[in-house]
Amino acid sequence: MKNYFLYISLAFLFVFSSCKKEETPKPKVIYEDTSKAKRDVTVDATQLEIADLPIHMEGTNYLIHPIGEVSNNKKSIKYSYDSEAGFTISNYGEFQITGNLRNLKFQELGKDTIYALTEKPIFIETATYLKAFSEKSKQQLLVYTLSDLDTNKDNKLDSDDIKSICISEISGKKLTKLSTDFQELIDWKIIEEKNKLFFRTIEDTNKNGVFDKEDGLHYYFVNLLDKDWKVQEYKPI
Template sequence: MKINFNHLFLALMLVFFSCKEEVDQPKVIYEEATKEAITKKDTTQIRVADLPVFMDGTSYIIHPVGELRVYDVKSKASYGSSSTSRVSYAVSNYNRYEITGYLDNLYFQHIDSASTKPLTDKQMIIQSATYLTTFAEKSKKQIMVYTVADMDTNRDSKLDQNDIKALFLSLSSGENFTKLTPDYQELIDWNVLEVKNRLYFRTIQDSNKNGDFDKDDAVFYFFVDLLDKEWKVNEYKPFN
């Protein structure tokens, strides 16, 4: 079979530049920026809930809620541009003590109750929800940690993985849902040190305001005492 290398090269270049454009998309746009996320709700999307999950050791089951996803799939029996649609009813993944996905909300239900309560009444995308099981076993305090996109920082009128990722906490009941990261600072990572009953996390701020996070931007370090009734964020400096 003869290969047209000119066509192959052109196709590869198109893929390269399309990927580059996606990577170069800024996470922050400052023009007329507002604190609240300004998004247009897609009324054509259908919300569905996954089957509930139970975090062992708690008294609550959790219903992950997200949008029904429809994919265009090329049909092997067809020619040209024909395709068929495939519907995915799965909106999350569950791995022991963590739920991941791009979720609109989580609904909490006490094991002795028939009613459910939403985690939040605000528009956001929940990317992960983690139950601190080892900390709970030692401290007897049950806490969930969330990574969330809660602000339309790139001002494209939608919330997704291209917006800044923030860090939240709540009790295992979903109550006391609290944001920890400062606005317009991107979460880098977090961990829990049970020996000090603290959650530590790092963020990065777009110091040069070029719309992206890079080596020239400032990194900040924080911790929260998980045993406190109110989770106060404390900044610290690990080095001078």
């Protein structure tokens, strides 16, 4: 009987320890030569690059082509084609493109030329057209949440890397990173009456590789009418 309870106790401890391991957050930053996080990542040969049909945001003069990846496995491609959904890499609604995108390409209406947002590796989660601000200011802008550094050093860019905030003109030109390297974007919003974009980030101040309550928050704003989009930090608390 004693052996029976011993086995049960050991089994419980094993399951409990396994669960604890699974709950441990995966580090978003690996602190090995962080002065130069990798911007070049390996191309995954198992993935096939494709584009969704272009998106036209009302009131703009550009088409936007979302660029992403699907599995290069023949069986997966056949299934995706039959399901009519597997080749869709983005969603569009409320003037925002969402997805796990490798780039965006732009095409001015009436022209054949198509060009990329950037030639550098990136992983885009959202691209938001600031419609209300644009109508008011006559300055059409896009705001992006994306990853541009392989901060966890797994040789790829994805949602496991630090998320940043960037801005560009509606044409995709003048792409500018607003947040600081190695600071994770928390959220952002537009105050149209002030013509300002506000955003918060978190910095891994204790250098444990994850972002938690022990780390420090930063608060920033950008005057969208400023042609250089200069970022300024403020301290509300």
